[in-house]
Amino acid sequence: MSNIINPPYPVFTDIDGSPLKEGFIYIGENLQDPISNPVIVYWDVGLTEIAEQPIAIKNGYIVKNGVNSTIFTMSNKFSVVAKNKYGTDIYENLSFEQFINNSEAQSLINTSITPVQQSIDDEVIRATSSETSLSSTINTEINRATAAEAAIQAQINGLGGGASFGYTSYADMIADAASIPANSVVTVGGDPDPLKDGMYIYDGSIFSLSPYDPLTQAKTYTDTKMNAVIEETDSSVPPVSLVDVDGWFYGGFYEDGSMETPLFKISNYYSDGFIIIDEDSWILLEQNTATSATKDWSQKNILLFGDSITETSNVEAGVYDSLAYRANWFLYAYAMLEVKSFNNMARSGASYREYVGQLDWQKISHQVGVAISTGFTPDIVVIACGTNDGISNLGDYDTAMSKNIVDLDMSLTAEALRxxxxxxxxxxxxAKLFSCLPLQRADVETSTRQPLLDLIHKMSGRYGFTVIDCHNETGIVKDFEVWGSSGRDLYDGLHPKTSGQIKQAKLISAKIKSNYQSQV
Known part of the structure; x- marks a missing residue:
């Protein structure tokens, strides 16, 4: 098990990137101005000592009486603004999300596992009881069949005009037919062909296999009962499944107490195949011996570039293959495409064009450069960016195409995009290359950003990228969203919530699959 080593105190930098020598920070309500809408902040994890705002920053660190300190709040989502001593904004985030600390997370895990463990214990007791009942049922049936056979034989022996004969082969019975009276019952047991064993009725000329053979009937009855009990207690599927509210499978507990939690890797549990569909009948995951050989789009290495709408990994910490850092559309597309491996270089705030004060990871050119340096070889590349570019420094296609690559102006979207x-x-x-157009957003009419969409579409086609029109084809529509608040598919008018992430994942996955299938 590995753990990320984080610095003990957060560091705030000034406009020039150096530690903020003297400044202060405000903490406020989520999506609100933190200065006019502050929340209560504390100096201690126990939330007993209130920290008055604004809170001082010295040499880049939050300080209390000149000593580097940490602050705490009861909310995991809040707004933040940091200013220097001149009152200039250094950092602002109106919806900062902070994970709970390790001890609180462990407490929540322990609380969640207790009822699950009880379910496991209950299931073990139920399975043990069922197995005991199964054994008892089998023994009872053996006794019943034996008694039935004896009773039938007694009835046969008492039949008037007939007799009972036994042979070790069908051929011996036929050879001795002349000595067998009509209306006799003849039993064959031990024939080289098991299908010829059984009870025959002889009418004086023909031996007819009886439709009522006690042993065959007993075996059929016992097998039926036993299979029903076995199916009831079958543990090939986890008895306690971990499934979220939308029906997505995350893992499960087995009767022996072991736990499987590979996100979406449900294929570990089945051998014959399976299919998972959502409420709209979209195939989220499909696997069986008949289809796996034809899915040319599955088990591929995927490389992604983009902004906060695509981000899933903490790239600044050197982690490129995580789905846990931030939930986004690729979390769901990962399962739909049955991805073999991936590197996701996306970082919130990223754009094609570059500007003063922009962080390195917010430059698509930096994401691309790092990806190349890792040596990761993708089968599929997806780039999804542009919402942060706007149209104020757009440039134009013809000018961008007229320049040498080394002379392109990276402050203009058209030239940086090229x-x-x-x-x-x-x-x-x-690699197969895909370029996604930005989603619709609540703050501007879609026609306002049409020049940006046209530019990305035209330039992407010029360099061999298949364009995926997330702007018009995901089903995320401006009219149903609210800027700064939760709408139908966006939680703040810009970023997709779960429903929007799944819509985006469906479209992108379908376009990738279609691209492969159309070239078969």
């Missing part, structure tokens, strides 16, 4: 698509296409000549 440089990045060119570099990706050059670095991964064998």
């Amino acid at each position: 440089k990045n698509l060119y570099t990706i296409s050059q670095a991964y000549p064998s």
Whole structure:
């Protein structure tokens, strides 16, 4: 098990990137101005000592009486603004999400596991009881069949005009037919062909296999009862499944107490195959011996670039293959595409164009450069960006195409877009390339951003990228969203919540699958 080592205190930097020598920070309600809508902040994890706002920052650290300190709040989502001593904003985030600390997380885990463990214990007791009942049922049936056979034989022996004969082969019975009276019952047991064993009725000329053979009937009855009990107690499927509210499978507990939690890797539990569909009948995951050989889009290495709408990994910590850092559409597409491995270089705030004060990871060119340096070889590349570019520094397609690559102006979206698509296409000549148009958002009319959409579409096609129209085809519509608040598919008018993430995942996955199938 590995753990990320984080610094003990957060560091705040000034406009020039150096530690903020003197400044202060405000903490407020989520999506509200923290100065006019503050929340209660504490100096201690026990939430007993209130910290008055604004809170001082010195040499980059939050301080209390000159000593580096940490602050706490009861909410895991809140707004933050940091200013320098001149009152200039250094950092602002109106919806900062903070995970709970390790001890609180462990407490929640322990609380959640207790009822699950009880379910496991109950299931073990039930399975043991069922197995005992099964054994008793089998023994009872053996006794019943034996008694039935004896009773039938007694009835046969008492039949008037007939007799009972036994032979070790069907051929011996036929050879001795002349000595067997009509209306006799003849039993064959031990014939080289088991299908010829059984009870025959002889009418004086023909031996007819009796439809009522006690042993066959007993075996059929016993097998039926036993299979019913076995199916009831079958533990090939986890008796305690871990499934979220939308029906997505995350893992399960087995009767022996072991636990499986590979996200979406449900194929570990079944051998013959399975299919998972959602409420709209979209196939989320499919696997069986008949289809797995034809799914050319599955088990591929995928590389992603983008902004906060695609981000799933803590790239600044050097982690590129995590689905746990931030939930987004790729969390669901990972299962739909049955991904073999991936690197997701996306970082919140990223854009094609570059500007002063922008963080390195917020530059698509930096994401592309790091991806190339890792040596990761993708089969599929998806780039989803542009919502942070806007149209104020758009540039134009013709000017961008007229320049040499080394002379492109990275402060203009058109020229930065060309440089990045060119570099990706050059670095991964064998990969299938996909470019996603930005989603609709609540703050501006879609027609306002049409020049940006047209530019991305045209430049992507120029460099061999298949364009995925997330703007018009996901089902995320501006009219049903609210800027700064939760709507139908966006939780703040910009970022998708679960329903929007799944819609986006469905579209992108379908386009990738279709691209492979159309080239078979």
